Each structure stands twice: as structure tokens, then as C-alpha cells.
Amino acid sequence: MLNQLETKTADELESQLLDFKQWNKRSRDDNIKMMIKMAVCMANGGGGSVIFGVVDNVKGRANAILGVPKDVDTSILQRRVHERTDPHLTPQFEDIFVEEGTTRLLLMNVFPSSPPYTTTDGSATIRQGKECIPLTGTLRRQMMSTSSEMDFTAEVVQEDWKELFSHSAMERVREIMSRERVDETLLSLSDEDLLRSIGALKDRYLTKGSLLLVGKPEAISKFIPQHKWSYRKMISDTDYSQRDDGVHAIPVALYELERYIAVDNPMVTVEAGLVHPEFSTYPTIALREALLNAFGHRDYRMMGTIMLKQYKDKLILTNPGEFVGGITPQNILHHPPVARNNHLMDLLDRLKLVNRSNLGVSRIFRSLLIEGKEPPVYREIGSNIELTFISSPLNKNFKNIVNHMSQENLHVDVDHLLVLQYLIRHEEIDTTIAAEVAQRSLEQARELLSKMQNEFHLLEAVGRGKGRYFTLSRNAYEILKGDLEYERQQSLDKEAVKIRVLSILKTGRSLTNKEVRQLTGMNRKQVHRMIQELKTNGVQVIGKGAGTKYIYKS
Structure with a gap:
């Protein structure tokens, strides 16, 4: 040019x-x-x-x-x-x-x-x-x-559908439908009637969305050259020991990628009476939902590939296309569903391969968290969305606490699991952090923590007002970490409170007994004993009665 x-x-x-x-x-x-x-x-x-x-x-x-x-x-x-x-x-x-x-x-x-x-x-x-x-x-x-008219996957492919159709892809579709216990009436339909009933056939033509589901690789390459998937088994950030690339229909690609992951997805058996359930490092539900979301939401107008990299300690799934409709990594868990490829997502939904009610992301989170594993990490990198699964072992004690709550007829949802998972690693949480962790507003986070304290008895509150924070309750600690760990943590918490009060006094500010009680959640006598212990650190008591104040002098 x-x-x-x-x-x-x-x-x-x-x-x-x-x-x-x-x-x-x-x-x-x-x-x-x-x-x-x-x-x-x-x-x-x-x-x-x-x-x-x-x-x-x-x-x-x-x-x-x-x-x-x-x-x-x-x-x-x-x-x-x-x-x-x-x-x-x-x-x-x-x-x-x-x-x-x-x-x-x-x-x-x-x-x-x-x-x-x-x-x-x-x-x-x-x-x-x-x-x-x-x-x-x-x-x-x-x-x-006219946004619906801009849906790339709704475009019709003007060729005889039977020439484009893949019987092996359709067989994979039926396998998934059967596994998801779809109505037998739908499963009994012929291939043509099934495709027509879900809107995948318009007259005698496939849409690009249905071509992605049941098309031959050569047909997909011809009409949707942007579609591609890749797998790499990584040795380091720059080297890999195994690779595969394909342009197969989504159900076939799903099968191939799951097969590769399964080779290095160790299972753990948990003895529970006569039943010995098995748990994989990466839960099948989380993997399937993540892969289907990647194929369903990728931008098919962009060149690129859905890339799955399997490291020794993590899985990274990347797909072309940015978040749409106001979704961000910080609100993806509870944001109303938004689809770039409405037609394709409708087809996947009608075939019971995905759920259009935004339950897919929640399922990913829950299937990991319920086993005490790290939550998934979403990032937007340039024009791509990246999802990372951390390879973390099954936490049997975490499973026990979830089972305990179930036996008490208390429903533990993803928000509760996120707070518990955070507390295993950080020991304490306040409303601001809970709002960030659970992707909720401050008011919702306040209610969440209150419910976990007063109804579930999983948390204990420390302090009042702006200084209020929460730790695991004795009962939750005993299940998760054991009684000795709880006593040790209580001792650490006491030291943390003393350090907090001392650091405030070192700024030159004075505190009253009431202010220390509000800050720490202690009673009057506990505050008095603590101040006596802090006198060796330079804390002094001035005044008498209601006018008593605590100050620091080096």
C-alpha cells in the first residue's frame, strides 16, 4: 500500500x-x-x-x-x-x-x-x-x-450444514448433556432436530455459534479462522515439554484440554467411614466452567488463541478479548451476567453446557474454596483475560468445618468461604478487607461478618468502632487448626493489641480507659492490667478517676 x-x-x-x-x-x-x-x-x-x-x-x-x-x-x-x-x-x-x-x-x-x-x-x-x-x-x-445484530456468533454460514457438521463433536455434546442429566426427550432427538430445537439451525444453515459447537475443524478454519486453542506443559516461564494446538469444535477442544490436565492433576483420597472420596488438585467443575467461559466469552473478531499453560504449581488460562459490560476482576463474582457472544452462550445454555445466570464464576470459586484451596485469580492483560488456578492441596480440616456447618443446617456460601480462607492465612479481618475479599459493599461486608459471628459462631469480634476486627472463634479454630493453635493465637492477639496501643501512644496522642476499651474490646480491668504491663515500655498514667489518661514518655 x-x-x-x-x-x-x-x-x-x-x-x-x-x-x-x-x-x-x-x-x-x-x-x-x-x-x-x-x-x-x-x-x-x-x-x-x-x-x-x-x-x-x-x-x-x-x-x-x-x-x-x-x-x-x-x-x-x-x-x-x-x-x-x-x-x-x-x-x-x-x-x-x-x-x-x-x-x-x-x-x-x-x-x-x-x-x-x-x-x-x-x-x-x-x-x-x-x-x-x-x-x-x-x-x-x-x-x-442494534448491539444484538453485531453478535459475530449469530451470523449464518451460507453452506449446506451437513457438509460442515462433525459427528464426533456432536457425540461429545451428547456426552456432556447426559452427564448434566438433561431431559431424555431432548437427548432422544436426531442430530438435526436437536440442533433445530435449540436454534443452532436456521433454515438449513448453521450459525457461526453452532459451527463452533458441532463443526468440522476444516469448516471452522474456513469460516472462523480466529478460533484456535493451544496447550503447553511448561518447564519454566520460557520452556515447555509438551504442546498441542487445534481448531476443533468447543466440546472436542474441551475433551482434549481436560485430558492433558488430567495427566498431571494428582488425586487425594480422604477416608470417611466406608466411603473414600477422591479430590483432585484442580477440581473438574472449576476447570470445565473456566474452559467453557473462555470459549464462550472470547472475542471471535480478534485473532488470537485460547491458551492453557500448565506449570508445576499453577494453571494459567488466557483468552482473547477484554471484559465487557462493566465487569472487572474486582466485581466478577457478583456482577450480573453480560455476554459478548449472546447466541453462542444461548446455545451452550440450552445444551446445559453452561449456565446463563452467572453461576459459572461462583461454581469455580466454590469448588476450589470448599476444599480449602486458594481462590482463582482473574486479570485483564492488554486485550486478553487471564485466569490463574494455584496448585494447593486439599485442606481436610476446612472440609470438616464446611461439613460441620452443613450438619447444623447452616448454608455456607462463597462469601463465607472467602472470609474463612482469608483468615487461615491472615489471622484477622476487618470490614474493609472483607468487602474487598468477597467483592461486596461495605454494608454487605458488615452484615456478612456479623452473621458469621452471631449465627454461624465462626468469628469473634475484637474492639469497637473503626478499630473493630474479627478473628476465628475458638470453635472454628479447634476444627481448622486445633486447640493449642487457638491458645497460641490468643496470646499473639494480646501482644498485637499491646503493640497497637503502644504505637498510638508513641505518636504523642493520649488515650483514656474508655478509648482503649473501644479500640481493643477489653473490659476496664483488662485495660488496667495491660497498662500496668506497658509501664516498662514507657507508658505513664496521669490524672485520677474519670480524668485518667495514658501517655508515652521515652
């Missing part, structure tokens, strides 16, 4: 998906502002690319190509665009090296996603033809009303 600049201007080469911009030598900030504006414009218009370093109204390569400075750091540019767009956009930058100008051009690729997008100050444009026009209220309403 650059060779065409000999006879055409860059403006003549521009299109819906391509724009040229000259680099402003006088102001790098102006260039960043232009990048942010163009990223929003292209994203709202369905994606596209911008080449920086080309004058758009002259002919001749030597005249048109001026280039960009060689010291421009693309990672900084990417971060600035990400920070100043809402929802965040993370364009990909590439260098194009030429002979003219500075010898360097900069290509910014903006991938299609889920508009509308704006700058952080609320302004927005949208690509229409070769122009970026204001994204007015009317255009925004039209965009939202």
Missing part, C-alpha cells in the same frame, strides 16, 4: 478500517491526544488501524512519509490510551520500518469490541467511511439497539 503513495495521496487510500496521520514534531502530548481520539473513533466504528508518520495530502513516498521519532516508546503510548478511554481500550502498536523520513512508521491496531467508547472526559466519535464524526445521543441509541 505504501508503494501506491507514488501516484496517490494517503487520503485516497483511507477507508472505514484505515487512516493516516502525520506525526506532530512539536508536541508529543498532541500526538497522544490524537491517538486517544482515533482509538475511540475506530473502536466505535468496529475496529481499524491508524498509521502515524504519513502526510495525507501529498503524492510521492519521499514526500508523504516523514516518519515518527525513533525514541517513541509504544508501551507508554498504549498505557496513555488505556488510561484515558472509558471503557478502557488497549490498542496494539507495531513498527513499520521504511527508507524514507525517520525510517520508522507506527501502526496502531484497534480491535473490534463492545462499543460505545468515550474518552475519560466523555467525548466520543465514530468511524463512518473515512471520517470520524461525533457520536451523538441518537447514534448511541442506534448502536445499543
Whole structure:
């Protein structure tokens, strides 16, 4: 295309998906502002690319190509665009090296996603033809009303479905349906009737979503070349001992990936009377839900692969596409369900492969936490979503406490499990931390901790007011760690309280007996005894009666 600049201007080469911009030598900030504006414009218009370093109204390569400075750091540019767009956009930058100008051009690729997008100050444009026009209220309403029409997986593949259909993929679908105890009436249908009943066949054509479910690999490669999955058994961050790549339908890919994981997914047997249940390092429920979510929510308009890396101590699952609809790693557990590929997710739901009520993420968390294992970790890295499972052993005592609560007819949900799991590692928790851990509001976290104290008797409160925090109760401690551990922790807690009071006094602030009681949860006599013990550390008592205060003097 650059060779065409000999006879055409860059403006003549521009299109819906391509724009040229000259680099402003006088102001790098102006260039960043232009990048942010163009990223929003292209994203709202369905994606596209911008080449920086080309004058758009002259002919001749030597005249048109001026280039960009060689010291421009693309990672900084990417971060600035990400920070100043809402929802965040993370364009990909590439260098194009030429002979003219500075010898360097900069290509910014903006991938299609889920508009509308704006700058952080609320302004927005949208690509229409070769122009970026204001994204007015009317255009925004039209965009939202037609969002369902933008679903890539709902597009129809105009070829005879039987030529695209994979019997082995359909067999895998039926196996999963049977395992999930789907209605026998649905299972008894012929392949064609089953596909038609769930909306996978429109007239005699498959949709791209149904092709992803029951299509032959060669058909998927032809019509959905973006679809790909990969497995790596990692030796280190840079080396692997085993690999596999495929373009199979989702149920077949699911089977292959689970098979690879199972080779190095140790089982632990727990003796419980006549029954000896087995528990794997990575619970099957968590793995299946995570893999199906990765395939169901990935952005099929982007090139990329669903990558599963299996390390000795963790699993990392990555899929192309950013979070949509306001979902973030910090609210994913309780956020209302949002789907990029509504048609595909509907098909998976009707086949009972997934649940559209946002139970999938909760199942992932619960299946790990109920065994006393680390919760999963979600991250958004560039234009990809990463999910990490930590290889942690079964905690039999944690299972015991969950079983104990069940026997008491007390339902322990994911929020409770997250708080308990945190307390195993950190010994104490307050409302602010509980809100962060359980992904709840402060008010919800306050109610959560209160219920775990007053109804479940799993927690004990220490202190009052803003200094209030919670620890495991004696009963919970005895089940989880044993009585001796509880006594040891009580001793540590007492020392921690003394250190806390002493540190406040060392700031120059005085405290009354009442204030120390509110801070620590102790009674009047306990505070008095503690102050006596702290006198050797420089604490002094001044005044008498109600006017008594504690101060520190070195």
C-alpha cells in the first residue's frame, strides 16, 4: 500500500478500517491526544488501524512519509490510551520500518469490541467511511439497539450444514448433556432436530455459534479462522515439554484440554467411614466452567488463541478479548451476567453446557474454596483475560468445618468461604478487607461478618468502632487448626493489641480507659492490667478517676 503513495495521496487510500496521520514534531502530548481520539473513533466504528508518520495530502513516498521519532516508546503510548478511554481500550502498536523520513512508521491496531467508547472526559466519535464524526445521543441509541445484530456468533454460514457438521463433536455434546442429566426427550432427538430445537439451525444453515459447537475443524478454519486453542506443559516461564494446538469444535477442544490436565492433576483420597472420596488438585467443575467461559466469552473478531499453560504449581488460562459490560476482576463474582457472544452462550445454555445466570464464576470459586484451596485469580492483560488456578492441596480440616456447618443446617456460601480462607492465612479481618475479599459493599461486608459471628459462631469480634476486627472463634479454630493453635493465637492477639496501643501512644496522642476499651474490646480491668504491663515500655498514667489518661514518655 505504501508503494501506491507514488501516484496517490494517503487520503485516497483511507477507508472505514484505515487512516493516516502525520506525526506532530512539536508536541508529543498532541500526538497522544490524537491517538486517544482515533482509538475511540475506530473502536466505535468496529475496529481499524491508524498509521502515524504519513502526510495525507501529498503524492510521492519521499514526500508523504516523514516518519515518527525513533525514541517513541509504544508501551507508554498504549498505557496513555488505556488510561484515558472509558471503557478502557488497549490498542496494539507495531513498527513499520521504511527508507524514507525517520525510517520508522507506527501502526496502531484497534480491535473490534463492545462499543460505545468515550474518552475519560466523555467525548466520543465514530468511524463512518473515512471520517470520524461525533457520536451523538441518537447514534448511541442506534448502536445499543442494534448491539444484538453485531453478535459475530449469530451470523449464518451460507453452506449446506451437513457438509460442515462433525459427528464426533456432536457425540461429545451428547456426552456432556447426559452427564448434566438433561431431559431424555431432548437427548432422544436426531442430530438435526436437536440442533433445530435449540436454534443452532436456521433454515438449513448453521450459525457461526453452532459451527463452533458441532463443526468440522476444516469448516471452522474456513469460516472462523480466529478460533484456535493451544496447550503447553511448561518447564519454566520460557520452556515447555509438551504442546498441542487445534481448531476443533468447543466440546472436542474441551475433551482434549481436560485430558492433558488430567495427566498431571494428582488425586487425594480422604477416608470417611466406608466411603473414600477422591479430590483432585484442580477440581473438574472449576476447570470445565473456566474452559467453557473462555470459549464462550472470547472475542471471535480478534485473532488470537485460547491458551492453557500448565506449570508445576499453577494453571494459567488466557483468552482473547477484554471484559465487557462493566465487569472487572474486582466485581466478577457478583456482577450480573453480560455476554459478548449472546447466541453462542444461548446455545451452550440450552445444551446445559453452561449456565446463563452467572453461576459459572461462583461454581469455580466454590469448588476450589470448599476444599480449602486458594481462590482463582482473574486479570485483564492488554486485550486478553487471564485466569490463574494455584496448585494447593486439599485442606481436610476446612472440609470438616464446611461439613460441620452443613450438619447444623447452616448454608455456607462463597462469601463465607472467602472470609474463612482469608483468615487461615491472615489471622484477622476487618470490614474493609472483607468487602474487598468477597467483592461486596461495605454494608454487605458488615452484615456478612456479623452473621458469621452471631449465627454461624465462626468469628469473634475484637474492639469497637473503626478499630473493630474479627478473628476465628475458638470453635472454628479447634476444627481448622486445633486447640493449642487457638491458645497460641490468643496470646499473639494480646501482644498485637499491646503493640497497637503502644504505637498510638508513641505518636504523642493520649488515650483514656474508655478509648482503649473501644479500640481493643477489653473490659476496664483488662485495660488496667495491660497498662500496668506497658509501664516498662514507657507508658505513664496521669490524672485520677474519670480524668485518667495514658501517655508515652521515652
